[in-house]
Amino acid sequence: MFASCCGKAKESFKAYQMSINYQASNNEKEVLSQLRTHFYDHKSDAVMKSCLLRLNSIKTETVFDLICRVLHVCEISDDQWMIYVWDGTDTPCAPCHKDLNAEGEDPLPLNLDIVPLSRKILHIFPCVGTVFRIVVRKYFEEIPQLRDGCWVKLCNLTCELHYGIWRGLLHGSSKVHILSDEDENVKSNMRDYQDRLASGARVQPLTCSPRHSYMTGTDFEKEPCVTLIKSLACHKVTHKFKSIVRVVAAYPWKGNHLRSPVHGHYRVRLTLEDSTVRIHAYIHGDDGVKFFGGHPEVEKLSTKMRRLLGIKENIGAEEAATSVRDPPWVCCCLKSYYLDKSDKWGSRRYRIFGTYILD
Template sequence: MEDAAGRQRKRQRDGDRAPSTEAAAAVTGPSAEAQYLYLPIADALKAPGVRVCLFAAVSDIGAAVRSRGTDFTLTLRIVDQSRASGISVTFFADNTALLPCVRSSGDVISLHNIMIAAHNTELFVKYNKKISSFALFEGKVSTECRPYQYSVNYHGSKHDNEILTQMRTWLAYHPQDHEDIELQLRSIKSDSAFDLICKVLHVHEASNGVWILYVWDGTDTPATEFQMILDTKSAASLPLHLEETPLPREVLCSLPCVGSVLRVFTNSFFKELLHLQKGTYWARFCNITCKQEFGMWKGIMLPICRVRLLSNEDGSVVERLKMFDSRIASKVHRRPMASLPNGSDITDVEYKTAGYSTLMKSLTHGEVVHKFKTLVRVVAVYPCEASDLSDLLAGKHAVRLTLEDPTARIHAYIHRDDGASFFGGFLTVEAATRKMNKLLGIPEPTDMDVGEQASAPKRNPPWIWCCIKSYYLNEDDIWGSRRYRIYATEIRD
């Protein structure tokens, strides 16, 4: 028996011009309504050069870019029951509004009058902007069968609903996203592969050829732990960021003030980088991993990692934006997630009613000199010897604290004239050391076996409230010479 693809090739050879010539598969029934013969992708691949119709699910979404000519182009990857690996479809249009705008991976697309072509032995779907047409439908079973976008020359039929329902049913059991390994930044883990849906805010190529992607989803990365032993060398060399050099101020000011911005590193160039460099996109990183470096989270793209660009209307994107809107609507939930429900009561501040600011909000503040109250952790102190605390109490020199919250890390100084008030009076060196250890998360020694400390070699600094004000050292470079100092803050007994 002659298969459908064979019949279509025969019609074209015989010059059969069915209505719309769509796949030579559009036929006219008694009611003069066009009907379409949709092929599985696997069967369509057997008929290169023949016009066919397809109903498939969108697995990967590209970005609209200008072609080498005057058109705009967009590439999607589509799959169905017959070919899980899918095939790419490249669209061309006079402007981006005429290109498909897929809301979510897993949505369904209907394609009329397209052809299978080959380039460098790789097969792809050839879309002709003059005679081809498309329609996009939501992939969820419970939604209506009307398309949410369709090209001007697209004509469907009532029989399409049956095929759409079959495709949606298949998708329900074969989702395009693997939610079982999908994490948010607030729940990332070390040395395990997972999927991450996030907004790519900035892309930077380092001098060593490594690409850094700055990603965000509105949540906070988990608080990390630090080595118990804090010496002067490690405290002095603790970096404020993972990049070689700080971000330019104009880039820094474009980053959100609430929620962590994770730095994701990759040694490999991938095609989606071209899109991510030119604009802000949401994306799904499949098979990404993380590790902790200097107490900061570092994302790493594995060789098997794939990147899927997502529409702002993708269900996962909409869900994350709703969660973030809910978070910033509450003054309490803007605070570090790890500090909730309450911050530590280790410190006392004079300005209790002052509003809360993240460190990033201060870094991006429009004025170089300002004051704010924040909730942070003290991850290091430099210098950190007992004699240095003694000099601070005596008003001889300052001590530098390294503070962090989920948005940034800064150095803040306790000036020599603030030392006594910070510790709550002119204390002995032993008493001041004990208070500083509280801030650093170093437990007090006990009468128990010293070997117990070896079983818990990490420290977890508590969240503390403190008041900070900024200043500058050089009038000719006020932003480059900006510094921070702690004031109106006291460590409680």
């Protein structure tokens, strides 16, 4: 037997309907008030409406459904899973606003993974399209049942940005539905992806409109571009490739700090990203001379770095480090190398070569 109330979040309590045999307990008001307040506070979860989106259309503060392929599932804590999903599109570019002056001691994160993914896992990830990370609480019984490669529909999903990297979240109101490969939405996603692969600009970021900025030139203009994740998953420790990327951070970044005060050699670490991953890439010695066009004056070097980082022209020197940046997409040549012969994979690094900034 129970009594029901008006359901509004206010101090008073007055039942509008009561069972004839109902016997009030001593704490009835407290219990019913807690239930009423709980409903009010969680009403948005109870009635949230979502729309079906692709990864290239996601937004923060938006509830949406996503049809995607599960690539990998792993445990990140006692009560959380991380699932890695993909739908063949690229997540939107996020503005950069981390303090450039702090890049030396507190660099921009390269990913959101608690434990670095192995090359074996990276090798199964598609080379085109963003692999989207989603945090899931362990009360979702469906998650351990998901097999790599299966298609799902995730309902009532939200997302957020961490240092410019997108991350999804499943909530208590979210649902997980396993789909057949014959589902019409799945077929539509795969057709769009095949069309992308068939096009000449398949590795061109979908958020790069209409093409990259042509701010840089390379010595290998006829070489095809690949995504950064393809390099990370490559079975060779050392190799060369060309990519379309954004420079989301640099250390150092000021024109008067780009060269060693002792020998005058260039030594810069750039944080590069495309729609698949982020990496650190270094510019050393003669590669720096080529990249920056010799040894120009500090003012010209500063201008080139500001253009690379997407700092607005009307921003003063003091504000530039913390301003919101929108780096252009640029093309560059990279090669991998290692620092320790006894630990080639663990000490692998990247450097930029054969690339120059156009005036």
